[in-house]
Amino acid sequence: MSVEAKLIVENLSHHYPDEYTGESVHALEKINLQVFENEFVAIVGPSGCGKTTLLNIIAGLLPYREGQATVDGVSIEGPGPDRGVVFQEHAILPWRTVSRNIGHGLELQRVAKDEIRQRVQEYIDLVGLTGFEDRYPHELSGGMKQRVAVARTLCADPIIMLMDEPFAAVDAQTRITLQDELNRIVMATRKTVLFITHSVEEAAFLGDRCIVFSRRPGEIKKEIKIDIPREERVWKDMATNPKFTHARDEILRLVRQEVTTDDE
């Protein structure tokens, strides 16, 4: 029995008209990508390389014409709860408390109230927000808001969790904590994740596989396997982990090539 990938992207290219000049922008070129069950795939690349475009297409927020994208064999046509998205920032609703934000997906699917309450509490505990159930987002720190966003996505139980630079807007100290926590959460929930980032360290720390994008038009430049068991992925041990440092240096070298050719 062959293992079918959860997410399959085949020969996906994308062009869009520039908002001001109207010229056609070539964002993605023939992307082929597979994400398997329980796998954590990180996509890293210079800014403007089309990685967010790819995520928006997979999320169903951006229509595409060239190529194929399927989740569990179903062609992607518009957004759906099978693909949960954690956005960079400012995406949880200010008029809902922490628990009502987290339960929003289940509420939309008309799940029974008791079950929602139970599941929400489970995820609140998982992301470490116990005691903050009835707070509103404006009363939370940036890091806590992103925990809410992660819990909201997981609580709706998607087939794959898409993350678009979720920790880019929080301070460095919080980011490290959140990365450690995300590892623990992914371990606990065994979720399949596609993670977009421009941070080389983050990609190497979190990804089972790391895909490096070229400059625009975004193409897959190289794929790097990072064979570190998830239990061993803790920031304080990373500096002395040769597998990590090797992968990080390799990714950094690849990304640098893209950035420096840009400067010439």
Place this chain on the structure above:
Amino acid sequence: MMNDRSSVSRTHKLKKFVTDGAGRLIIFMTCAVLLWAFFSVFIIERPDRYLPSPLAVILSSADMIYKGSLLSYYSDTLTRLIFGGVVGILIGIPIGLMLGLNRTIADMFYPLMNFFQSVSGIAIFPVVVIWFGNSDTTVMIVILYTSFFPIAFNVLSGVRAVPVRYIQAARTLGASRLQIVRDVLLPGAMPSVAVGTRLSVGFAWRAVIAGEMLAGRPGLGNMIFSGQELDNTAMILLGMVMIGITWIILDHYLLRPLEADTIERWGLVQR
């Protein structure tokens, strides 16, 4: 010891009274009335004609309360305000919402809305009088017309100003169009609904006063108008004070608590 503690708690109570919304309001009002009395008694010559003192105004109201006319004027005006204003707002919210949600509808109706918004309630008054005579219906229609536009335009722009991110997030959670309206666009437009309501009620107030004057319907507006004709300045001031105080009360006990429970609680606006 005992004495000490009670004096501390007394100053604390005083401080709380001063910083509290209602306390501040009372202090401000008292100062305003004192200033008014001071001008009336010591500065102005012939105050009965130019600026009657607060006491004279109250005495004139006592006379009118006794005759029963003040209360009936007041309730007439309030009824018009509430019916016209509430209906205007209740029509304005869904129409603003519809225009905010649908570009095509908005493009069709926007010029029309703009046209009528620039034609003030007073300007359409003569036409309405031709249609409905000098009646309560006329006054009500003018109030409704005047209060409709501020709320409709504010809801329209409020819906459009809801960040796309929120809508996208709801869509990826599986929200339908209707669920997006209910869970994202309506609460997201609340700050504008609040501003629009405030403006609409304010405009409705002006329309009710002007409408009563022009149509000659009994009410506070008419009372002010006839005060000038009868050379009864106290009556004019009485009308003004009652309008102002009513607005303060409406604002404090109706609009502000509504805002405190929604947009302020959500951190969308700062107090």
